[in-house]
Amino acid sequence: MKERSNFSSRIGFVLAAAGSAVGLGNIWRFPYLAAKYGGGIFLLVYIILAVTFGFTLMIAEIALGRRTGLSAIGAFRSLNKKFSFLGWLTSIVPMIIFPYYCVIGGWVVKYFASYVAGDGGAAAGNDFFSSFIAQPMQPIFWLCVFIAATAIIVLLGVQKGIEKASKILMPVLVVLSVVVAVYTITMPGAWEGVLYYITPDFSKFSPMTVLAALGQLFYSMSLAMGIMITYGSYMKKESNLEKSVKQIEIFDTGIALVAGLMIVPAVFVFSGGDQSQLQQGPSLMFVTLPKVFESMGTGGLVIGAAFFLLVLFAALTSAISLMETVVSILQDKLHWSRKITCLVVAIGAILIGVPSSLGFGIWENVQILGMSILDFFDFLSNSVLMPIVAFFTCIFVGWVIKTKVISDEVKLSSKFHGEKMFVVMIKYIAPVLIIAILVSSILNATG
Ligand code: PHE
Secondary structure (H helix, E strand, O other), X not given: OOOOOOOOOHHHHHHHHHHHHOOHHHHHOHHHHHHHOOEHHHHHHHHHHHHHHHHHHHHHHHHHHHHHOOOHHHHHHHHOHHHHHXXXXXXXXXXXXXXXXXXXXHHHHHHHHHHHOOOHHHHOOOOHHXXXXXXXXXXXXXXXXXXXXXXXXXXXXXXXXXXXXXXXXXXXXXXXXHHHHHHHHOOOOHHHHHHHHHOEOHHHOOHHHHHHHHHHHHHHOOOOOOHHHHHHHOOOOOOXXXXXXXXXXXXXXXXXXXXXXXXXXXXXXXXXXXXXXXXXXXHHHHHHHHHHHHHOOHHHHHHHHHHHHHHHHHHHHHHHHHHHHHHHHHHHHHOOOHHHHHHHHHHXXXXXXXXXXXXXXXXXXXXXXXXXXXXXXXXXXXXHHHHHHHHXXXXXXXXXXXXXXXXXXXXXXXXXXXXXXXXXXXXXHHHHHHHHHHHHHHHHHHO
Protein backbone atom coordinates (compact mmCIF):
# COMPACT_ATOMS: atom_id res chain seq x y z
CA MET A 1 0.00 0.00 0.00
CA LYS A 2 1.13 3.52 -0.75
CA GLU A 3 2.33 5.42 2.28
CA ARG A 4 -0.06 8.12 3.42
CA SER A 5 0.95 11.71 2.71
CA ASN A 6 1.72 13.86 5.69
CA PHE A 7 2.39 17.41 6.79
CA SER A 8 6.14 17.99 6.83
CA SER A 9 6.11 20.00 10.05
CA ARG A 10 3.89 20.48 13.06
CA ILE A 11 3.56 24.14 12.28
CA GLY A 12 2.44 23.28 8.76
CA PHE A 13 -0.29 21.12 10.26
CA VAL A 14 -1.36 23.83 12.69
CA LEU A 15 -1.57 26.46 9.95
CA ALA A 16 -3.54 24.19 7.63
CA ALA A 17 -6.02 23.26 10.37
CA ALA A 18 -6.26 26.88 11.47
CA GLY A 19 -6.82 27.76 7.82
CA SER A 20 -9.79 25.46 7.84
CA ALA A 21 -11.14 26.86 11.08
CA VAL A 22 -10.72 30.51 10.18
CA GLY A 23 -13.39 31.17 7.60
CA LEU A 24 -16.46 33.16 6.76
CA GLY A 25 -17.96 32.28 10.14
CA ASN A 26 -15.25 34.18 12.00
CA ILE A 27 -15.85 37.26 9.95
CA TRP A 28 -19.54 37.51 9.23
CA ARG A 29 -21.08 35.81 12.23
CA PHE A 30 -18.85 36.09 15.27
CA PRO A 31 -18.86 39.93 15.50
CA TYR A 32 -22.61 39.99 15.06
CA LEU A 33 -23.22 37.40 17.77
CA ALA A 34 -20.87 39.16 20.17
CA ALA A 35 -22.68 42.46 19.67
CA LYS A 36 -26.08 40.81 20.00
CA TYR A 37 -25.39 38.70 23.08
CA GLY A 38 -23.86 41.23 25.40
CA GLY A 39 -20.33 42.02 24.14
CA GLY A 40 -17.72 41.03 26.72
CA ILE A 41 -19.92 38.45 28.36
CA PHE A 42 -20.34 36.62 25.07
CA LEU A 43 -16.59 36.80 24.46
CA LEU A 44 -15.96 35.31 27.89
CA VAL A 45 -18.49 32.49 27.44
CA TYR A 46 -17.07 31.75 24.01
CA ILE A 47 -13.50 31.53 25.26
CA ILE A 48 -14.47 29.25 28.16
CA LEU A 49 -16.35 26.95 25.79
CA ALA A 50 -13.48 26.96 23.32
CA VAL A 51 -10.97 25.68 25.86
CA THR A 52 -13.33 23.01 27.19
CA PHE A 53 -15.92 21.88 24.65
CA GLY A 54 -14.03 22.89 21.49
CA PHE A 55 -10.78 21.49 22.84
CA THR A 56 -12.41 18.14 23.61
CA LEU A 57 -14.05 17.62 20.24
CA MET A 58 -11.03 18.75 18.30
CA ILE A 59 -8.65 16.47 20.22
CA ALA A 60 -11.02 13.56 19.61
CA GLU A 61 -11.26 14.12 15.87
CA ILE A 62 -7.59 14.73 15.22
CA ALA A 63 -6.61 11.74 17.35
CA LEU A 64 -9.13 9.51 15.54
CA GLY A 65 -7.57 10.49 12.23
CA ARG A 66 -4.00 10.09 13.36
CA ARG A 67 -4.63 6.82 15.12
CA THR A 68 -6.28 5.18 12.11
CA GLY A 69 -4.45 7.02 9.33
CA LEU A 70 -7.76 7.20 7.51
CA SER A 71 -10.45 9.69 6.57
CA ALA A 72 -13.86 9.56 8.26
CA ILE A 73 -15.42 6.46 6.68
CA GLY A 74 -12.45 4.22 7.35
CA ALA A 75 -11.58 5.81 10.68
CA PHE A 76 -14.87 4.94 12.38
CA ARG A 77 -15.23 1.62 10.64
CA SER A 78 -11.77 0.39 11.47
CA LEU A 79 -12.39 0.95 15.19
CA ASN A 80 -15.88 -0.50 15.26
CA LYS A 81 -17.75 -1.99 12.31
CA LYS A 82 -21.14 -1.09 13.74
CA PHE A 83 -20.20 2.57 13.45
CA SER A 84 -19.62 2.55 9.71
CA PHE A 85 -22.82 4.57 9.44
CA LEU A 86 -21.17 7.39 11.37
CA GLY A 87 -18.33 7.52 8.87
CA TRP A 88 -20.81 7.83 6.04
CA LEU A 89 -22.87 10.42 7.84
CA THR A 90 -19.77 12.48 8.60
CA SER A 91 -18.63 12.27 5.01
CA ILE A 92 -21.85 13.64 3.62
CA VAL A 93 -21.36 16.92 5.47
CA PRO A 94 -18.37 18.29 3.52
CA MET A 95 -19.96 17.05 0.31
CA ILE A 96 -23.00 19.20 0.99
CA ILE A 97 -21.07 22.22 2.24
CA PHE A 98 -18.29 22.38 -0.34
CA PRO A 99 -20.39 23.38 -3.39
CA TYR A 100 -22.35 26.18 -1.74
CA TYR A 101 -19.34 27.42 0.21
CA CYS A 102 -17.69 27.92 -3.18
CA VAL A 103 -20.67 29.91 -4.44
CA ILE A 104 -20.02 32.38 -1.64
CA GLY A 105 -16.27 32.12 -2.26
CA GLY A 106 -17.00 33.20 -5.84
CA TRP A 107 -18.86 36.28 -4.58
CA VAL A 108 -15.81 37.18 -2.48
CA VAL A 109 -13.53 36.90 -5.53
CA LYS A 110 -15.89 39.16 -7.46
CA TYR A 111 -15.82 41.80 -4.70
CA PHE A 112 -12.07 41.64 -4.35
CA ALA A 113 -11.71 42.03 -8.12
CA SER A 114 -14.09 45.01 -8.06
CA TYR A 115 -12.07 46.77 -5.36
CA VAL A 116 -8.80 46.11 -7.15
CA ALA A 117 -10.27 47.45 -10.38
CA GLY A 118 -11.21 50.62 -8.52
CA ASP A 119 -14.93 49.87 -8.54
CA GLY A 120 -15.30 49.80 -4.77
CA GLY A 121 -17.65 52.78 -5.03
CA ALA A 122 -19.98 50.86 -7.32
CA ALA A 123 -19.98 47.92 -4.90
CA ALA A 124 -21.42 50.26 -2.28
CA GLY A 125 -24.42 51.00 -4.53
CA ASN A 126 -27.82 49.95 -3.25
CA ASP A 127 -28.64 47.20 -5.71
CA PHE A 128 -25.14 46.09 -6.56
CA PHE A 129 -25.25 42.88 -4.56
CA SER A 130 -28.82 41.84 -5.25
CA SER A 131 -28.47 42.41 -8.98
CA PHE A 132 -25.10 40.65 -9.10
CA ILE A 133 -26.29 37.44 -7.44
CA ALA A 134 -29.49 37.43 -9.47
CA GLN A 135 -27.61 37.20 -12.75
CA PRO A 136 -27.44 33.72 -14.22
CA MET A 137 -23.91 33.59 -15.62
CA GLN A 138 -21.64 35.98 -13.73
CA PRO A 139 -21.80 34.33 -10.29
CA ILE A 140 -21.27 30.95 -11.92
CA PHE A 141 -18.18 32.27 -13.64
CA TRP A 142 -16.76 33.43 -10.29
CA LEU A 143 -17.77 30.13 -8.70
CA CYS A 144 -15.67 28.34 -11.30
CA VAL A 145 -12.73 30.67 -10.67
CA PHE A 146 -12.89 29.96 -6.95
CA ILE A 147 -13.20 26.20 -7.40
CA ALA A 148 -10.32 26.19 -9.89
CA ALA A 149 -8.05 27.98 -7.39
CA THR A 150 -9.03 25.54 -4.65
CA ALA A 151 -8.61 22.51 -6.90
CA ILE A 152 -5.14 23.52 -8.06
CA ILE A 153 -3.89 23.71 -4.48
CA VAL A 154 -5.51 20.42 -3.50
CA LEU A 155 -4.17 18.76 -6.62
CA LEU A 156 -0.63 19.74 -5.62
CA GLY A 157 -1.04 17.54 -2.56
CA VAL A 158 -0.74 17.78 1.20
CA GLN A 159 2.80 19.14 1.46
CA LYS A 160 3.31 21.01 -1.78
CA GLY A 161 -0.25 22.30 -2.01
CA ILE A 162 -2.11 22.61 1.27
CA GLU A 163 0.78 23.05 3.66
CA LYS A 164 2.64 25.48 1.42
CA ALA A 165 -0.45 27.54 0.66
CA SER A 166 -1.39 27.72 4.35
CA LYS A 167 2.10 28.85 5.28
CA ILE A 168 1.74 31.81 2.94
CA LEU A 169 -1.96 32.63 3.20
CA MET A 170 -2.38 32.41 6.98
CA PRO A 171 0.38 34.84 8.02
CA VAL A 172 -0.79 37.31 5.37
CA LEU A 173 -4.33 36.94 6.69
CA VAL A 174 -3.19 37.76 10.22
CA VAL A 175 -1.30 40.85 9.08
CA LEU A 176 -4.20 42.09 6.97
CA SER A 177 -6.72 41.62 9.78
CA VAL A 178 -4.57 43.54 12.20
CA VAL A 179 -4.05 46.35 9.67
CA VAL A 180 -7.78 46.65 8.95
CA ALA A 181 -8.65 46.49 12.66
CA VAL A 182 -6.10 49.18 13.57
CA TYR A 183 -7.47 51.37 10.80
CA THR A 184 -11.07 51.06 11.95
CA ILE A 185 -10.50 51.42 15.68
CA THR A 186 -8.51 54.61 15.16
CA MET A 187 -11.30 56.30 13.22
CA PRO A 188 -12.90 59.21 15.05
CA GLY A 189 -15.78 57.94 17.16
CA ALA A 190 -14.74 54.30 16.87
CA TRP A 191 -13.77 53.92 20.50
CA GLU A 192 -17.37 53.83 21.61
CA GLY A 193 -17.87 50.89 19.26
CA VAL A 194 -14.87 49.13 20.75
CA LEU A 195 -16.30 49.60 24.23
CA TYR A 196 -19.67 48.32 23.08
CA TYR A 197 -17.96 45.22 21.74
CA ILE A 198 -15.84 44.39 24.78
CA THR A 199 -17.87 45.63 27.74
CA PRO A 200 -19.98 42.87 29.29
CA ASP A 201 -23.68 43.67 29.22
CA PHE A 202 -25.08 41.24 31.76
CA SER A 203 -28.66 42.16 30.96
CA LYS A 204 -28.23 40.36 27.64
CA PHE A 205 -26.95 37.20 29.25
CA SER A 206 -29.25 34.17 29.11
CA PRO A 207 -28.99 30.47 28.27
CA MET A 208 -29.31 31.63 24.66
CA THR A 209 -25.91 33.32 25.00
CA VAL A 210 -24.38 29.96 25.79
CA LEU A 211 -26.20 28.19 22.99
CA ALA A 212 -25.29 30.83 20.45
CA ALA A 213 -21.65 30.65 21.50
CA LEU A 214 -21.71 26.85 21.31
CA GLY A 215 -23.26 26.71 17.87
CA GLN A 216 -20.79 29.24 16.54
CA LEU A 217 -17.83 27.51 18.14
CA PHE A 218 -18.63 24.24 16.65
CA TYR A 219 -18.92 25.57 13.09
CA SER A 220 -15.96 27.85 13.53
CA MET A 221 -13.62 25.07 14.52
CA SER A 222 -14.63 22.98 11.50
CA LEU A 223 -15.82 20.16 13.74
CA ALA A 224 -18.18 17.30 12.87
CA MET A 225 -17.47 17.29 9.15
CA GLY A 226 -14.55 14.92 8.94
CA ILE A 227 -12.05 17.67 8.25
CA MET A 228 -10.06 17.32 11.44
CA ILE A 229 -10.10 13.54 11.08
CA THR A 230 -8.61 13.83 7.61
CA TYR A 231 -6.03 16.43 8.61
CA GLY A 232 -5.21 14.37 11.68
CA SER A 233 -4.53 11.39 9.47
CA TYR A 234 -1.74 13.43 7.85
CA MET A 235 -0.18 14.36 11.18
CA LYS A 236 3.09 12.75 12.20
CA LYS A 237 3.04 10.53 15.27
CA GLU A 238 5.81 12.49 16.95
CA SER A 239 4.07 15.87 16.60
CA ASN A 240 2.61 17.24 19.84
CA LEU A 241 -1.13 16.83 19.40
CA GLU A 242 -2.44 18.64 22.44
CA LYS A 243 -0.25 21.67 21.90
CA SER A 244 -1.34 21.80 18.26
CA VAL A 245 -5.00 21.83 19.22
CA LYS A 246 -4.38 24.70 21.62
CA GLN A 247 -2.62 26.67 18.92
CA ILE A 248 -5.39 26.08 16.38
CA GLU A 249 -7.90 27.33 18.92
CA ILE A 250 -5.88 30.42 19.72
CA PHE A 251 -5.61 31.14 16.02
CA ASP A 252 -9.30 30.69 15.31
CA THR A 253 -10.52 32.57 18.36
CA GLY A 254 -7.92 35.29 17.92
CA ILE A 255 -9.00 36.02 14.35
CA ALA A 256 -12.66 36.02 15.42
CA LEU A 257 -11.89 38.57 18.14
CA VAL A 258 -9.94 40.75 15.72
CA ALA A 259 -12.73 40.48 13.16
CA GLY A 260 -15.04 41.95 15.78
CA LEU A 261 -12.59 44.80 16.28
CA MET A 262 -12.59 45.55 12.60
CA ILE A 263 -16.31 45.29 12.03
CA VAL A 264 -18.18 46.42 15.15
CA PRO A 265 -16.53 49.86 15.53
CA ALA A 266 -16.65 50.50 11.78
CA VAL A 267 -20.37 49.82 11.59
CA PHE A 268 -20.83 51.79 14.82
CA VAL A 269 -19.24 54.91 13.34
CA PHE A 270 -21.04 54.48 10.04
CA SER A 271 -24.46 54.08 11.60
CA GLY A 272 -23.99 56.77 14.21
CA GLY A 273 -24.09 54.25 17.05
CA ASP A 274 -27.18 52.38 15.89
CA GLN A 275 -26.26 48.77 16.53
CA SER A 276 -29.30 47.37 14.76
CA GLN A 277 -27.32 48.09 11.57
CA LEU A 278 -24.95 45.31 12.50
CA GLN A 279 -26.32 42.26 10.76
CA GLN A 280 -24.78 38.93 9.96
CA GLY A 281 -24.04 36.92 6.88
CA PRO A 282 -24.02 38.10 3.28
CA SER A 283 -25.88 41.32 4.00
CA LEU A 284 -23.16 42.42 6.43
CA MET A 285 -20.30 41.49 4.18
CA PHE A 286 -21.59 42.39 0.75
CA VAL A 287 -24.00 45.24 1.46
CA THR A 288 -23.21 47.05 4.72
CA LEU A 289 -19.43 46.85 4.74
CA PRO A 290 -18.96 48.24 1.21
CA LYS A 291 -21.04 51.22 2.32
CA VAL A 292 -18.90 51.57 5.43
CA PHE A 293 -15.73 51.48 3.30
CA GLU A 294 -17.14 54.06 0.96
CA SER A 295 -17.90 56.39 3.86
CA MET A 296 -14.20 56.29 4.77
CA GLY A 297 -13.22 58.10 1.57
CA THR A 298 -10.22 57.08 -0.54
CA GLY A 299 -8.57 55.18 2.30
CA GLY A 300 -11.73 53.08 2.50
CA LEU A 301 -11.20 51.70 -0.98
CA VAL A 302 -7.75 50.45 -0.04
CA ILE A 303 -9.07 49.05 3.24
CA GLY A 304 -11.93 47.46 1.29
CA ALA A 305 -9.49 45.73 -1.02
CA ALA A 306 -7.41 44.55 1.95
CA PHE A 307 -10.55 43.35 3.68
CA PHE A 308 -11.83 41.31 0.75
CA LEU A 309 -8.38 39.84 0.20
CA LEU A 310 -8.30 38.62 3.78
CA VAL A 311 -11.81 37.23 3.46
CA LEU A 312 -10.76 35.53 0.26
CA PHE A 313 -7.80 33.88 1.98
CA ALA A 314 -10.00 32.81 4.87
CA ALA A 315 -12.57 31.29 2.51
CA LEU A 316 -9.95 29.67 0.31
CA THR A 317 -8.16 27.81 3.11
CA SER A 318 -11.54 26.60 4.41
CA ALA A 319 -12.59 25.45 0.94
CA ILE A 320 -9.26 23.65 0.55
CA SER A 321 -9.94 21.68 3.73
CA LEU A 322 -13.43 20.79 2.54
CA MET A 323 -12.21 19.65 -0.84
CA GLU A 324 -9.28 17.71 0.60
CA THR A 325 -11.66 15.91 2.93
CA VAL A 326 -13.93 14.89 0.08
CA VAL A 327 -10.95 13.91 -2.08
CA SER A 328 -9.39 11.80 0.66
CA ILE A 329 -12.68 10.04 1.39
CA LEU A 330 -13.08 9.11 -2.27
CA GLN A 331 -9.43 8.12 -2.60
CA ASP A 332 -9.52 5.92 0.49
CA LYS A 333 -12.67 4.26 -0.77
CA LEU A 334 -12.16 4.03 -4.51
CA HIS A 335 -8.36 4.18 -4.86
CA TRP A 336 -8.52 6.61 -7.77
CA SER A 337 -5.50 8.76 -8.58
CA ARG A 338 -5.36 12.18 -7.00
CA LYS A 339 -5.67 13.87 -10.40
CA ILE A 340 -8.84 12.05 -11.39
CA THR A 341 -10.36 12.47 -7.93
CA CYS A 342 -9.70 16.22 -7.90
CA LEU A 343 -11.19 16.58 -11.36
CA VAL A 344 -14.30 14.63 -10.41
CA VAL A 345 -14.79 16.56 -7.18
CA ALA A 346 -14.26 19.94 -8.87
CA ILE A 347 -16.73 19.19 -11.65
CA GLY A 348 -19.19 17.70 -9.19
CA ALA A 349 -18.96 20.81 -7.00
CA ILE A 350 -19.65 23.07 -9.96
CA LEU A 351 -22.68 21.03 -10.96
CA ILE A 352 -24.08 20.98 -7.44
CA GLY A 353 -23.10 24.60 -6.82
CA VAL A 354 -24.96 25.92 -9.86
CA PRO A 355 -28.48 25.37 -8.45
CA SER A 356 -27.46 27.15 -5.22
CA SER A 357 -26.23 30.05 -7.29
CA LEU A 358 -29.29 30.17 -9.53
CA GLY A 359 -31.48 30.09 -6.43
CA PHE A 360 -30.87 33.83 -6.08
CA GLY A 361 -31.99 34.59 -9.62
CA ILE A 362 -33.93 32.60 -12.14
CA TRP A 363 -34.63 29.79 -9.66
CA GLU A 364 -35.73 32.15 -6.95
CA ASN A 365 -39.07 30.41 -6.71
CA VAL A 366 -37.56 27.09 -5.85
CA GLN A 367 -37.95 26.89 -2.09
CA ILE A 368 -37.22 23.98 0.20
CA LEU A 369 -38.94 24.21 3.60
CA GLY A 370 -39.34 27.91 2.88
CA MET A 371 -35.63 28.41 2.28
CA SER A 372 -33.57 29.23 -0.80
CA ILE A 373 -31.54 26.32 -2.15
CA LEU A 374 -28.29 27.61 -0.61
CA ASP A 375 -29.91 28.32 2.75
CA PHE A 376 -31.43 24.87 2.76
CA PHE A 377 -28.05 23.17 2.24
CA ASP A 378 -26.64 25.40 4.95
CA PHE A 379 -29.46 24.47 7.33
CA LEU A 380 -29.22 20.77 6.58
CA SER A 381 -25.49 20.62 7.19
CA ASN A 382 -24.99 23.07 10.05
CA SER A 383 -28.18 22.76 12.00
CA VAL A 384 -29.08 19.14 11.48
CA LEU A 385 -26.24 16.90 10.35
CA MET A 386 -23.32 18.44 12.21
CA PRO A 387 -24.88 18.23 15.68
CA ILE A 388 -25.96 14.64 14.97
CA VAL A 389 -22.46 13.71 13.84
CA ALA A 390 -20.90 15.43 16.85
CA PHE A 391 -23.28 13.68 19.23
CA PHE A 392 -22.49 10.23 17.89
CA THR A 393 -18.79 11.04 17.81
CA CYS A 394 -18.95 11.73 21.56
CA ILE A 395 -20.85 8.53 22.18
CA PHE A 396 -18.42 6.62 20.00
CA VAL A 397 -15.34 7.93 21.76
CA GLY A 398 -16.75 8.13 25.29
CA TRP A 399 -18.72 4.91 25.45
CA VAL A 400 -17.88 2.59 22.54
CA ILE A 401 -14.15 2.60 21.87
CA LYS A 402 -13.58 4.37 25.23
CA THR A 403 -11.49 7.43 25.86
CA LYS A 404 -8.28 5.50 26.45
CA VAL A 405 -7.85 4.99 22.71
CA ILE A 406 -7.74 8.77 22.26
CA SER A 407 -5.61 9.38 25.35
CA ASP A 408 -3.06 6.82 24.23
CA GLU A 409 -2.84 8.50 20.85
CA VAL A 410 -2.32 11.92 22.42
CA LYS A 411 0.31 10.51 24.77
CA LEU A 412 2.40 9.18 21.90
CA SER A 413 3.83 12.64 21.57
CA SER A 414 3.47 14.34 24.94
CA LYS A 415 1.74 14.31 28.30
CA PHE A 416 -2.01 14.80 28.07
CA HIS A 417 -2.60 17.72 30.42
CA GLY A 418 -6.30 18.13 29.73
CA GLU A 419 -7.08 14.40 30.02
CA LYS A 420 -9.45 14.50 33.00
CA MET A 421 -11.47 17.31 31.55
CA PHE A 422 -11.50 15.61 28.18
CA VAL A 423 -12.97 12.44 29.63
CA VAL A 424 -15.72 14.14 31.62
CA MET A 425 -16.54 16.44 28.75
CA ILE A 426 -16.82 13.84 26.03
CA LYS A 427 -18.75 11.30 28.07
CA TYR A 428 -21.23 13.50 29.88
CA ILE A 429 -21.25 17.22 29.20
CA ALA A 430 -20.64 17.53 25.46
CA PRO A 431 -23.44 15.14 24.40
CA VAL A 432 -25.96 17.09 26.46
CA LEU A 433 -24.79 20.43 25.11
CA ILE A 434 -24.93 19.12 21.56
CA ILE A 435 -28.52 17.93 21.93
CA ALA A 436 -29.35 21.42 23.19
CA ILE A 437 -27.77 22.98 20.09
CA LEU A 438 -29.65 20.61 17.82
CA VAL A 439 -33.02 21.32 19.39
CA SER A 440 -32.51 25.06 19.51
CA SER A 441 -31.26 25.39 15.96
CA ILE A 442 -34.13 23.35 14.56
CA LEU A 443 -36.63 25.37 16.57
CA ASN A 444 -34.96 28.55 15.36
CA ALA A 445 -35.14 27.59 11.74
CA THR A 446 -38.67 26.30 11.78
CA GLY A 447 -40.07 28.63 14.33
N1 PHE B 1 -14.74 26.97 10.10
C1 PHE B 1 -15.17 27.78 9.01
C2 PHE B 1 -15.64 29.14 9.46
O1 PHE B 1 -15.53 29.53 10.59
C3 PHE B 1 -16.30 27.22 8.30
C4 PHE B 1 -16.08 26.04 7.54
C5 PHE B 1 -17.13 25.39 7.15
C6 PHE B 1 -14.84 25.60 7.16
C7 PHE B 1 -17.00 24.30 6.45
C8 PHE B 1 -14.70 24.52 6.45
C9 PHE B 1 -15.77 23.88 6.13
O2 PHE B 1 -16.15 29.86 8.67
